Amino acid sequence: MAGGIPNGTIFINSLKNASRCSRFSSVYRLLNGKSAFSEIKNEMEEEEMENSTNNQPMEESCQTHDHEFEASTKLAEEGEDRHNHRFAGVTTQMIPFPDGHRHVVCTNTDFFENHHHEIGALSGTPIPVGNGKHVHFFTGNSTMDDGHFHEFQFTTLIDDPLH
Numbered sequence: 001m002a003g004g005i006p007n008g009t010i011f012i013n014s015l016k017n018a019s020r021c022s023r024f025s026s027v028y029r030l031l032n033g034k035s036a037f038s039e040i041k042n043e044m045e046e047e048e049m050e051n052s053t054n055n056q057p058m059e060e061s062c063q064t065h066d067h068e069f070e071a072s073t074k075l076a077e078e079g080e081d082r083h084n085h086r087f088a089g090v091t092t093q094m095i096p097f098p099d100g101h102r103h104v105v106c107t108n109t110d111f112f113e114n115h116h117h118e119i120g121a122l123s124g125t126p127i128p129v130g131n132g133k134h135v136h137f138f139t140g141n142s143t144m145d146d147g148h149f150h151e152f153q154f155t156t157l158i159d160d161p162l163h
Contacts, residue, residue: 064094065159067103067135073117073142073150085109085150087119091136100125103136103156117142117150133158 070088077083087110091103103123109116120143123136139153 064101066093067091067156067159069105069138069154069156071152071154073109073119073152076148076150081113083112085112085117085142091123091156097125105138109142109150113146115146117145119152121152123156127155129158 068088068090071086073085073087075082075084087107089105089107091105094101094103102125104121105123106118106120108118119140121138121140123138125136126134127137128134135155135158137153137155140151142150142152
């Protein structure tokens with residue numbers, strides 16, 4: 001572990017999982033625009049060099065945790081077309097940041113009158129809720145479909161709720 005940040009494999013695997021979403025490019029821009037992204041990348045590279053110098057293999061994989069979520073978008077359009085959408089799923093595994101970890105959400109909403117939207121966002125840092133548990137807050141806009149988009153904001157469910 002370099003500087004308290006887990007093995008870079010976690011970060012790379014989280015990014016790979018998130019990249020299946022077309023909204024991921026905007027999430028990547030969010031990550032890339034923050035100094036934390038380059039700090040993490042630099043620490044990952046330093047750790048990799050340190051391990052190769054010491055002939056220590058990097059871990060092949062290391063599962064961390066994810067969160068379930070279920071939410072609805074805010075209303076959009078006017079009159080008879082006014083509607084919202086629902087969506088649910090599971091976040092990526094944690095992505096380490098110097099100020100805490102984050103998760104990415106990438107999913108589709110349900111259909112309404114022959115259209116749906118994609119939801120893609122980077123979470124905030126953990127919000128403690130007691131007993132060593134936490135949730136994450138997401139906010140953003142869906143993709144533009146059928147001439148409109150929807151705003152959304154939601155929190156995840158706690159990770160590993162039975163323990």
